[in-house]
Amino acid sequence: MLLKENIPYETEQVNIDVLFEGAPKRMLLSKRKERFIQLWLKIHVFFLTLFHYRSFKKTFEVLAIFQDFKKKAFGKNGKRKFSMKNGKYWFGIHLPPFPSKSFNKYILTELHRYVPHKSPINAFQQVNFAVTTKCPMRCEHCFEWDNLNLHETFAFNQLQEITRVFQNQGLGHISLSGGEPMIRFEEIVKLIGEGDKSTQWWMITSGFNLIEEKAKRLKEAGATGIIVSIDHFNPLAHNRFRGHQDAFSHGIRAVISAGKAKLLVATSVCVTKENANKEFLIKYMVMAKNLGVDFVQWLEPKAEGHYRNRDVELNKDQIQIMEEVFEELSHNPELRDFPPVMYYGYYQRRVGCFSGGKSSFYVDAVGMVHSCPFCHSADFKITDWLEMPSIGREEVSKCELY
Numbered sequence: 564m565l566l567k568e569n570i571p572y573e574t575e576q577v578n579i580d581v582l583f584e585g586a587p588k589r590m591l592l593s594k595r596k597e598r599f600i601q602l603w604l605k606i607h608v609f610f611l612t613l614f615h616y617r618s619f620k621k622t623f624e625v626l627a628i629f630q631d632f633k634k635k636a637f638g639k640n641g642k643r644k645f646s647m648k649n650g651k652y653w654f655g656i657h658l659p660p661f662p663s664k665s666f667n668k669y670i671l672t673e674l675h676r677y678v679p680h681k682s683p684i685n686a687f688q689q690v691n692f693a694v695t696t697k698c699p700m701r702c703e704h705c706f707e708w709d710n711l712n713l714h715e716t717f718a719f720n721q722l723q724e725i726t727r728v729f730q731n732q733g734l735g736h737i738s739l740s741g742g743e744p745m746i747r748f749e750e751i752v753k754l755i756g757e758g759d760k761s762t763q764w765w766m767i768t769s770g771f772n773l774i775e776e777k778a779k780r781l782k783e784a785g786a787t788g789i790i791v792s793i794d795h796f797n798p799l800a801h802n803r804f805r806g807h808q809d810a811f812s813h814g815i816r817a818v819i820s821a822g823k824a825k826l827l828v829a830t831s832v833c834v835t836k837e838n839a840n841k842e843f844l845i846k847y848m849v850m851a852k853n854l855g856v857d858f859v860q861w862l863e864p865k866a867e868g869h870y871r872n873r874d875v876e877l878n879k880d881q882i883q884i885m886e887e888v889f890e891e892l893s894h895n896p897e898l899r900d901f902p903p904v905m906y907y908g909y910y911q912r913r914v915g916c917f918s919g920g921k922s923s924f925y926v927d928a929v930g931m932v933h934s935c936p937f938c939h940s941a942d943f944k945i946t947d948w949l950e951m952p953s954i955g956r957e958e959v960s961k962c963e964l965y
């Protein structure tokens with residue numbers, strides 16, 4: 564087996580055992596129940612498709628294309644691991660829970676790409692909205708480096724107005740980022756609390772000051788989950804990468820607090836050249852499993868922001884190692900107790916980028932709209948969009964990386 568449990572962490576200064584105390588466990592279903600959920604999902608999607616296309620021929624046609632896409636993008640039979648939380652099944656960070664109305668709309672929006680239909684779809688599936696320029700960290704890979712700690716761009720009423728427009732036009736998922744969104748914690752609680760709950764609300768954070776009481780307030784307001792950046796299992800290495808002496812403690816405490824508050828929790832790791840090897844990935848995944856997270860997100864470094872003009876991109880051999888470990892984690896039944904991994908680089912190399920400017924976009928901390936955080940297209944100012952009668956995919960540049 565590729566992965567072994569209980570590999571000791573390198574601990575320096577921080578006592579990991581104390582820090583990890585009280586971490587909730589990720590719920591693991593029996594194999595039988597897992598197979599049942601997969602079958603239920605398949606039947607559900609079939610009838611949903613049939614109901615909206617009103618034709619067996621079109622249903623078989625569009626589902627065959629969709630299945631082909633999934634096989635290419637996710638490997639093997641196209642099945643994805645999932646997590647269960649709050650009585651629902653979650654097949655990805657950016658997917659609404661199954662079963663739900665938002666999940667149906669998500670699927671119908673995806674199918675519309677292949678064979679158009681007349682039912683309502685989301686204008687975009689997801690937006691990553693940087694709601695503040697302020698941040699206490701100084702990360703090596705920061706893609707908001709040029710905007711950090713400038714004068715704040717959005718007043719609270721603008722955040723409300725912009726997110727309301729997003730939601731009215733059909734947008735399934737809003738990730739609030741920055742800077743560090745925890746800096747505007749009170750306003751974020753209000754924003755989510757007063758916002759439309761059919762949208763999934765997430766926060767992308769370093770975990771700064773996210774204690775249990777705050778995680779509970781986020782959950783009560785209606786937040787779905789948080790993505791916490793933890794870039795190493797070694798506290799000092801993470802702190803160095805993040806340019807903050809307590810980054811690791813903040814991150815781990817946030818993960819545990821959010822788990823206890825029943826928020827969905829993902830950790831996000833930027834796998835640098837130095838770390839793109841089996842040993843690192845294995846140790847990282849053991850840490851994530853012990854923390855009980857629902858998902859892990861693997862990012863590849865891009866020469867943007869603080870990394871601009873630097874030779875940071877992974878080479879072919881490093882990518883191959885990451886892809887092998889990813890396939891094993893995703894499809895080896897003996898590793899089903901490890902959390903699902905979202906690895907966008909893997910999907911993109913097989914089916915092209917299906918996010919940047921196509922199903923998602925990015926609003927940076929000074930209000931410019933881009934294809935995604937890593938493809939800076941600076942198309943227009945988000946406040947200009949408020950004047951437009953409708954928002955459409957044509958206004959945002961498409962990712963041309965793949």
Ligand code: SF4
Pocket residue numbers: 698699700701702704705706707708741742743769
């Ligand atoms: S990557 Fe995020 S946490 Fe790090 S400096 Fe940039 S905005 Fe702050």
